[in-house]
Amino acid sequence: MSGGKKQPLRSRQWYQGNSKSAFMHRSWMKNRGVPDDMFDGRPVIGICNTFSEMTPCNAHLRGLAEKVKFGIYEAGGFPVEFPVLSPSESQTRPTAMLYRNLAAMDVEESIRSCPIDGVVLMAGCDKTTPSLVMGAASCDIPAILVSGGPMLNGVVKNERVGSGTAVFRWVEELNAGTMSEEDFLAAEAGHARSAGSCMTMGTASTMAAMVEAMGLGLFQNAAIPAVDSRRAQLSQMAGRRIVDLTRARTTIGDILTREAFENAIRVNAAIGGSTNAVLHLIAIARRMGVDLSLDDWDRLGRGVPTIVDLMPSGRFLMEDFYYAGGLPAVMRILGEHNLLHREALTVSGGTVWDQVETAEVWNEEVIRGWDKPLTDEGGIAVLRGNLAPRGAVLKPSAASPELFSHRGRAVVFSSIEDYHDRINDPDLDVDETSILVLQNCGPKGYPGMAEVGNMGLPKKLLEKGVRDMIRISDARMSGTAYGTVILHVAPEAAEGGPLAFVRSGDWIEVDIAERRLHLDVGADELDRRAENFVPSLPSVASGYQQLYRDHVEQADLGCDFDFADASCALSPQRVSH
Known part of the structure; x- marks a missing residue:
């Protein structure tokens, strides 16, 4: 440098x-x-x-x-x-x-x-x-x-609502018949009411x-x-x-x-x-x-509680967070618990600790005390096993604790189109213990790894009051979404990863505490299913999309291009005329 x-x-x-x-x-x-x-x-x-x-x-x-x-x-x-x-x-x-x-x-x-x-x-x-x-x-x-x-806080019928987050609930309520279409459309005006993200x-x-x-x-x-x-x-x-x-x-x-x-x-x-x-x-x-690797994410996040009570995990919104003290207050708390490199340099000219040492918490409902966290374990959980040899991720603070250890039958969708075609079929063989599995939505398979991993639940289960199920995919999830959703499975299905060979009816075991994601299918059977594998790849619409598919890395490497890391970079000082 x-x-x-x-x-x-x-x-x-x-x-x-x-x-x-x-x-x-x-x-x-x-x-x-x-x-x-x-x-x-x-x-x-x-x-x-x-x-x-x-x-x-x-x-x-x-x-x-x-x-x-x-x-x-x-x-x-x-x-x-x-x-x-x-x-x-x-x-x-x-x-x-x-x-x-x-x-x-x-x-x-x-x-x-x-x-x-x-x-x-x-x-x-x-x-x-x-x-x-x-x-x-x-x-x-x-x-x-x-x-x-x-943006400023969203407000609909005097209820504080979060952009992005609220719409997932409203869509489910609309599908379940508990929200009218008129109210659904009226909510748009208060959902995103000012400039900003x-x-x-x-x-x-x-x-x-x-x-x-x-x-x-x-x-x-x-x-x-x-x-x-x-x-x-x-x-x-x-x-x-x-x-x-x-x-x-x-x-x-x-x-x-x-x-x-x-x-x-x-x-x-x-x-x-x-x-x-x-x-x-x-x-x-x-x-x-x-x-920096997935293992670093898992290791460094363990033992760090979520102390900010914000949607989608909690109740409040960014406007409230700012008034409560903002990120400097959170970083000061981390520093007091020896979870911050205090001497790291910042663009302010001083160190991180110089920047946050005097920060204060002004609302302890929004920024909670260390001993009263929103969740005890706030880090990103990295799961591994024969279904995700290179890892998959889950956000514990947005998931349902009762599903942290679960064994269920897979209900497999080969693409997002297949999911949309069948998810509300009354004859779909699914119950509240099932695990929804979505294939071919990773970096190459979509292409682009869309935010479709937080699949909506089957209408017939929503009508019974079910609001969460385990969902597994090689896709991403919107940061505004919530649920027990396992994402970024690597290698992806389109690369011939094990996700490609899951079949409906297979048993899957999930253990968040043990960081385990296991497909209960023998290695020989998986090898048999992998014979003559042909990736399911939609057609690309442009030269750039072809470039993307040819060179994008898998999720565990950040989905950047294989030619773009530091080993390929040249100094900007090397300019010719």
Whole structure:
């Protein structure tokens, strides 16, 4: 890493001197009124913006980018805003995850190819945060991330409701006949009532918290509501800080150390964060050359209680979390229990402990005491066995304790289309003890590993009052969802993993405490089923989708491309003209 090394600013390779190239680079930038002294050696700061009106969570980022610019100007930098691909969780089909890696490539190549000395990453929606960090990580330049912030609390008929989370319940109630279609449609207006990302502890809020926990975001980056004036203040302060970081040559690699990732994993447990964070942090770590595995997630999360009472695991929402003290209060509690690397560096210029030591809890219902947790074990459980040789994950804080040790018959769906065709068939051979199994929805099999793992329950069981069953798949689950859902089974079915050879009627054993996921079928029988295996792969619709399928890694490696880890990265200093 390059922290502290006074290498020349990258932008000087474009703008210094009186060569033809320098003349052209400066001249074309001046066509918008840029004065001469902006090229006097001051740092050029890129503002990498995922603003898009097709990404509702990020549609307010244009305004925040202006505040970042003010901060950069104040600190003596030269701000230049540029757009990158913005995968939208709510609008992109077939799934935003398919385009996370493409967005990361866009970020990386934009930085490499342009005269950028430091970068402010503007993100919000689920995949925009990891994609921007992944791209910047591959370049190892000074970087700071500004999250767009969560929406205000959802309110429907005077009930506090969480974006994303509530809709799963409403759909089940609509299907069960306990909610009218009129009420279902009326709920839309209060479900997402302001600018910002989901206000539950879904993937967007989780990844904003991961950024703050790793030291890549400023104090309270995770929780300030999108429309709160303090979000604009944070943006302006980030603009000032990135200039300081760039002058000091403090790069993203100086921040994203092994200790930073370990802090993030423990924070994820304490806040009841999304299972999607597992994929994203592993992918970011591999870009940084940091060895981070599923075993680290399981080991570091054990013994860490969930002390934040937020939906989908609990009762409250991100707005409440901010008023209660936010992430700094949680991190201070972790630090007091020796579960935080206090000396890890942050973009604020000090250590993690400098940033959180004085934080206070203002509402002990939202941020609970260590001895009164929401759940005793808040980490991500990594299950292994003959059904998931390379691992599968489950979020205990969102699951039903009575299903933590369970043996049931498999009801298998070969694809998400097969599931939709048969799940409400009155003749489906299923009861409340069954285990729903979904195949061919992994990174290659979907393609893109969609958030379909939290399968809705059969209508005939919902009508009986059943609200949870064990579900197993190679897919993902929305961070806003809940239930006893086992995800990210690796290898996936489309790769010929054992999941591909489960048959309806097979017995499956799940033991969360023992981290066991076992298919009660002999090895010889599994070998017989695997003979002449042909993967079930839907057709791809574009050249990029083919590239994705050909090069995407399995879930235990973060679903990044096999050519994108740190061993393939080149220094952004190596620029030719």
